[in-house]
Amino acid sequence: MNTRDASVTPARGGVWGRLSDLFYRRPAILLALLLGPPLFWIGVVYVGSLLALLVQSFYSIDEFSGRIVREFTFKTYLELLRPSNLDIVLRTVLMAATVTVTSAIIAFPIAYYAARYARGWVKALFFIAVMLPLWSSYLVRVYAWKLILANEGVLNWGVSKVGLSPLIEALLSLPVIGGPSLAFSYIGTFLVFLYLWLPFMILPIQAALERVPVSMLDASSDLGARPGQTFRKIIFPLALPGIVAGSIFTFSLTLGDYIAPQIVGSSRLFIGQAVYVHQGTAGNLPMAAAFSMVPIVVMAIYLWIAKRMGAFNAL
Amino acid sequence: MQQNTVLIAMPENARQVSSSQEASFPAAVSLASVSRHFDAVKAVDQVDLTVHEGEFFGMLGPSGSGKTTCLRLVAGFEQPTAGHIAIFGEQVDGIPPYRRSVNTVFQDYALFPHMNVVDNVAYGLMIRGVGKKERRRQAEETLELVRLSEFVDREPGQLSGGQRQRVALARALINRPKVLLLDEPLGALDLKLREQMQVELKSLQRELGITFVFVTHDQSEALSMSDRVAVFNQGRVVQVGTPVDIYERPETRFVADFVGSSNILEPAFCERIGAPSGLWSLRPEKIRLAPEGLSDEAGTIDVTGEVRHVQYQGATRRCVLAVKDTELALAMPAVGVEPVVGRTAHVRWRLDDMHGMKQV
Amino acid sequence: MRFNRSGAPRRLKLAAIAGLLFLHLPLLLIFLYAFTTEEKSYQFPPPGYTLKWFSVAWERQDIWDAFMLSLKIACIATGAAIVLGTLAAAAVARTRFFGREVLSLLIILPIALPGVVTGIALRSAFDIASIPFSFWTIVLGHATFCVVVVYNNAVARLRRTSSSLLEASLDLGANSFQTFRHVLLPNLATALLAGGMLAFALSFDEVIVTTFTAGQQETLPIWMLSELVRPRQRPVTNVVAVFVVIITFLPILMAYYFTRGSETIAGQGK
Numbered sequence: 001m002n003t004r005d006a007s008v009t010p011a012r013g014g015v016w017g018r019l020s021d022l023f024y025r026r027p028a029i030l031l032a033l034l035l036g037p038p039l040f041w042i043g044v045v046y047v048g049s050l051l052a053l054l055v056q057s058f059y060s061i062d063e064f065s066g067r068i069v070r071e072f073t074f075k076t077y078l079e080l081l082r083p084s085n086l087d088i089v090l091r092t093v094l095m096a097a098t099v100t101v102t103s104a105i106i107a108f109p110i111a112y113y114a115a116r117y118a119r120g121w122v123k124a125l126f127f128i129a130v131m132l133p134l135w136s137s138y139l140v141r142v143y144a145w146k147l148i149l150a151n152e153g154v155l156n157w158g159v160s161k162v163g164l165s166p167l168i169e170a171l172l173s174l175p176v177i178g179g180p181s182l183a184f185s186y187i188g189t190f191l192v193f194l195y196l197w198l199p200f201m202i203l204p205i206q207a208a209l210e211r212v213p214v215s216m217l218d219a220s221s222d223l224g225a226r227p228g229q230t231f232r233k234i235i236f237p238l239a240l241p242g243i244v245a246g247s248i249f250t251f252s253l254t255l256g257d258y259i260a261p262q263i264v265g266s267s268r269l270f271i272g273q274a275v276y277v278h279q280g281t282a283g284n285l286p287m288a289a290a291f292s293m294v295p296i297v298v299m300a301i302y303l304w305i306a307k308r309m310g311a312f313n314a315l
Numbered sequence: 316m317q318q319n320t321v322l323i324a325m326p327e328n329a330r331q332v333s334s335s336q337e338a339s340f341p342a343a344v345s346l347a348s349v350s351r352h353f354d355a356v357k358a359v360d361q362v363d364l365t366v367h368e369g370e371f372f373g374m375l376g377p378s379g380s381g382k383t384t385c386l387r388l389v390a391g392f393e394q395p396t397a398g399h400i401a402i403f404g405e406q407v408d409g410i411p412p413y414r415r416s417v418n419t420v421f422q423d424y425a426l427f428p429h430m431n432v433v434d435n436v437a438y439g440l441m442i443r444g445v446g447k448k449e450r451r452r453q454a455e456e457t458l459e460l461v462r463l464s465e466f467v468d469r470e471p472g473q474l475s476g477g478q479r480q481r482v483a484l485a486r487a488l489i490n491r492p493k494v495l496l497l498d499e500p501l502g503a504l505d506l507k508l509r510e511q512m513q514v515e516l517k518s519l520q521r522e523l524g525i526t527f528v529f530v531t532h533d534q535s536e537a538l539s540m541s542d543r544v545a546v547f548n549q550g551r552v553v554q555v556g557t558p559v560d561i562y563e564r565p566e567t568r569f570v571a572d573f574v575g576s577s578n579i580l581e582p583a584f585c586e587r588i589g590a591p592s593g594l595w596s597l598r599p600e601k602i603r604l605a606p607e608g609l610s611d612e613a614g615t616i617d618v619t620g621e622v623r624h625v626q627y628q629g630a631t632r633r634c635v636l637a638v639k640d641t642e643l644a645l646a647m648p649a650v651g652v653e654p655v656v657g658r659t660a661h662v663r664w665r666l667d668d669m670h671g672m673k674q675v
Numbered sequence: 676m677r678f679n680r681s682g683a684p685r686r687l688k689l690a691a692i693a694g695l696l697f698l699h700l701p702l703l704l705i706f707l708y709a710f711t712t713e714e715k716s717y718q719f720p721p722p723g724y725t726l727k728w729f730s731v732a733w734e735r736q737d738i739w740d741a742f743m744l745s746l747k748i749a750c751i752a753t754g755a756a757i758v759l760g761t762l763a764a765a766a767v768a769r770t771r772f773f774g775r776e777v778l779s780l781l782i783i784l785p786i787a788l789p790g791v792v793t794g795i796a797l798r799s800a801f802d803i804a805s806i807p808f809s810f811w812t813i814v815l816g817h818a819t820f821c822v823v824v825v826y827n828n829a830v831a832r833l834r835r836t837s838s839s840l841l842e843a844s845l846d847l848g849a850n851s852f853q854t855f856r857h858v859l860l861p862n863l864a865t866a867l868l869a870g871g872m873l874a875f876a877l878s879f880d881e882v883i884v885t886t887f888t889a890g891q892q893e894t895l896p897i898w899m900l901s902e903l904v905r906p907r908q909r910p911v912t913n914v915v916a917v918f919v920v921i922i923t924f925l926p927i928l929m930a931y932y933f934t935r936g937s938e939t940i941a942g943q944g945k
Contacts, residue, residue: 020850113691136923256789
């Protein structure tokens with residue numbers, strides 16, 4: 001032993017110190033303690049619920065008593081394939097696709113300006129202006145459109161002031177997307193969705209564009225590319241992962257929403273509403289579960305494609 | 316220690332000397348066949364190493380050679396998968412870093428960003444429960460030691476790289492460690508500051524008498540600062556010795572190549588130029604331009620070759636000479652005759668300057 | 676378009692500003708409607724202005740009850756999220772273990788899938804396990820997506836925190852708990868606070884998951900939803916809407932303040 005001096009490895013610190021020593025010698029114990037609670041939460045509560053959902057979708061409802069029959073059956077899924085239900089799925093997916101494409105077009109200039117030209121406080125302002133609606137006041141923002149689109153509301157008021165009322169009427173007289181008024185048509189639902197999910201498209205595109213060095217654009221124009229060519233050949237391909245990342249949100253959120261079409265829109269259902277109606281008044285939980293499998297499957301396919309396009313690097 | 320008169324050092328000599336010292340008192344740090352494997356990657360593999368008390372010990376090697384992992388094993392951030400580590404004779408297996416009287420200066424300095432300089436330095440004392448006043452007094456004293464007393468109340472973000480390093484040094488020294496570990500201590504500094512810090516670290520170590528173990532990939536830094544150097548390659552220690560040993564008498568092709576740029580004379584080449592058979596290293600500065608004609612001096616080798624490149628480097632001039640199918644590098648004082656590219660040149664070196672290496 | 680730094684093309688600038696106005700004018704409109712004297716319709720421009728509805732809303736016990744319930748739920752869900760999210764982030768960021776990728780994917784799932792899926796999944800689970808709806812079933816639902824938010828913020832900060840910082844603390848004599856208290860927590864605090872703020876904002880006006888897990892309980896968003904479907908006193912709803920906007924905007928602005936200049940809170944989704 002070393003006698004010239006105090007120990008090189010002094011023992012310190014009571015219970016906590018000894019516990020800490022144990023973590024050092026057996027890191028697995030610490031890991032287990034760290035992982036245990038969240039793993040229990042996500043693994044049991046959330047994944048468990050998803051499994052319960054899956055199980056539920058293989059139950060069926062007894063049409064006479066209205067009670068859930070807890071036996072394995074494909075009956076509920078077969079019911080899902082009825083034309084009226086397929087209509088709902090098709091309608092929702094089309095809406096999600098339209099919303100996604102439109103929001104990408106509107107989001108791009110905002111994201112491009114914020115990423116390339118905005119500096120200092122302007123940039124901060126852009127960021128906050130996009131963050132606030134992204135994180136909050138979902139219901140209030142749906143509500144705002146009920147105010148705007150009402151017959152006596154601000155949109156009709158503004159349109160009649162500039163004498164464009166016939167245009168609105170022409171739009172509303174169109175088959176399928178038209179209706180008695182904007183607040184009760186697909187156009188209205190579309191506008192609300194676009195408004196709701198636009199921030200989710202702006203931020204990922206901006207993040208992708210921030211990573212494009214200015215010198216690369218200079219190089220492109222230096223090599224003789226016209227601005228349009230630079231956009232097509234350089235900016236757009238580099239922004240694409242951001243667009244795909246944003247589209248994951250806009251697509252997924254539109255697929256599952258049932259509040260917006262309930263408040264602004266026609267009486268024809270979207271997937272989310274179908275889920276809500278089946279689990280609620282109808283008490284048909286198995287049907288609701290089967291319906292909610294649709295967005296899961298659609299999103300799984302979508303995510304798989306997005307992953308292959310490298311969209312996750314932009315998240 | 317080693318005698319420079321040993322012309323061709325036998326690989327075992329250096330180790331014999333150190334093991335005879337081990338017997339008298341415990342080594343500051345000793346590693347006994349220590350390995351650290353990360354799955355299939357053998358970061359440190361079967362390393363035996365002894366650092367003596369009061370020594371300035373360098374661990375030199377290319378990145379990924381295991382030198383940093385070795386340091387982290389001594390500090391306790393990693394635990395060996397095999398073998399034992401002792402610090403001043405005490406086994407530290409399973410002893411966490413906070414219970415080892417060893418402190419570390421990190422490569423990125425690792426100053427706590429939420430504390431000012433004095434709180435950073437006093438951190439170890441605070442953890443040990445030393446009172447606030449006493450903490451500050453000792454911290455100021457230690458900062459004086461590293462000549463940074465005027466920066467006591469600054470935030471780390473306001474300091475330059477060199478100043479941050481001094482804070483890191485003070486923070487590690489305030490605990491009066493038995494061994495101070497330094498991970499690439501000068502790596503982030505510019506050349507001028509690096510040279511200044513080399514001198515300061517060296518004198519600080521002499522003043523305090525603490526054992527310093529430092530890691531570097533810079534061979535000139537290792538040679539100029541260390542009392543002894545361990546050269547690492549692929550997780551193993553390939554040679555341990557004084558800087559002179561390492562430089563003059565590399566034991567392997569790797570050391571000869573990595574530490575300074577040696578000429579390696581292959582057995583086939585030796586045969587052709589009439590040198591004794593074997594694998595030899597020959598330092599570029601040992602080769603001199605010589606007058607034409609066969610040498611009448613005994614114990615020298617003479618060759619003629621074509622000058623390929625000449626590089627003027629201020630004090631020296633380096634040139635590459637093609638001799639048969641081998642290129643020889645020469646370093647000569649810049650004041651002499653300048654070899655001309657494309658011409659033939661005649662060079663000579665002493666047999667004694669050739670050092671035999673293991674056939675690896 | 677030219678790509679120098681001097682200035683944006685006018686058309687791009689106009690498009691960007693128009694986009695931001697599109698995002699914010701509708702909210703301003705709600706503020707305007709909170710002061711209207713018109714009670715039965717959404718007439719624009721409002722025929723007159725009054726502060727009456729603020730006092731009417733203030734007197735309504737049902738609004739207060741809903742508000743208190745939402746506040747309680749948001750606080751508890753946020754607290755649970757901070758604990759669970761931090762633990763998960765510490766495990767994922769600091770150690771390599773089997774299934775690490777799977778865990779980080781699973782944690783993101785509640786926001787990657789539509790809210791209605793989370794809602795109906797919890798509803799199915801409660802049904803199968805025969806758990807009656809209560810205050811706690813709502814909290815449970817909210818915590819699932821709140822965890823993600825805290826986790827994302829904590830993981831981002833931990834990735835930026837040099838691991839040698841923790842090693843330096845251990846090296847200087849602090850055990851794991853002391854290191855947590857004196858080094859990790861101070862460095863993580865603002866990220867956790869930001870995550871907590873966002874989680875609070877999300878929880879406070881969450882309605883999609885809540886409708887599936889609430890039973891008879893009425894949170895403020897549920898109260899609003901029923902007012903939207905069957906309007907009773909429209910201007911009072913407007914006042915509540917203004918209030919909800921303010922109470923959810925404030926924590927987000929604070930979260931921005933806490934993380935500004937470091938990592939962004941972008942792209943984390945809902």
